[in-house]
Amino acid sequence: MSTAAAEWRACLRRTLVVLAGVAVVVLVMPLSAVQAESVTVLAQVQSVDQVLSNIRNWLMGILALLATVFLTIGGVRRVIGGGDPGEHEKAKDCFKAAAIGYGLAALAPLVVSVLKGIVGA
Template structure:
């Protein structure tokens, strides 16, 4: 199976880029960093929502079991950290902008 995948890659002709052709879609570094910020915020908020859901389901299904309640609280805590990091993503990207001089 690996050979069937590697053979077309090894015998494929090399692609040559036209020097006058621009391959980037973003106009500047600021746009790239803003897109990174949006992706970071989206991923972190999505994962935090999953953890919040898992914590809620665990808490509902715990039936008074102290171990399961503690696991649910840990999931809630993780969701809180995720939302906090998502809220801090613009600050991190602002620092990156300052480092690369995109301000």
């Protein structure tokens, strides 16, 4: 088996483990909310415009967070990689992914304005 295939399988395994962990958290969290005696509503949405603004804010935050994670991983790989060209290529890929993430985060307001135009808000 080639090293690229082995790396791909290892990456796939890590991704599946993370997804399984997220699934467990998603399944357990509603159970703890059901056991609560009273549920307090912290915020109510007043308009569709507010919902779309909330979506924009969450989208920008999540994309910026992921881009920062990729930027950090790329920096660590670059520093720890030493003279290994393979590690430098992986670091470049992480930097590209971070740039794409920051670009998408910057475009999030545009996407929300398009959604506003579609729903007529």
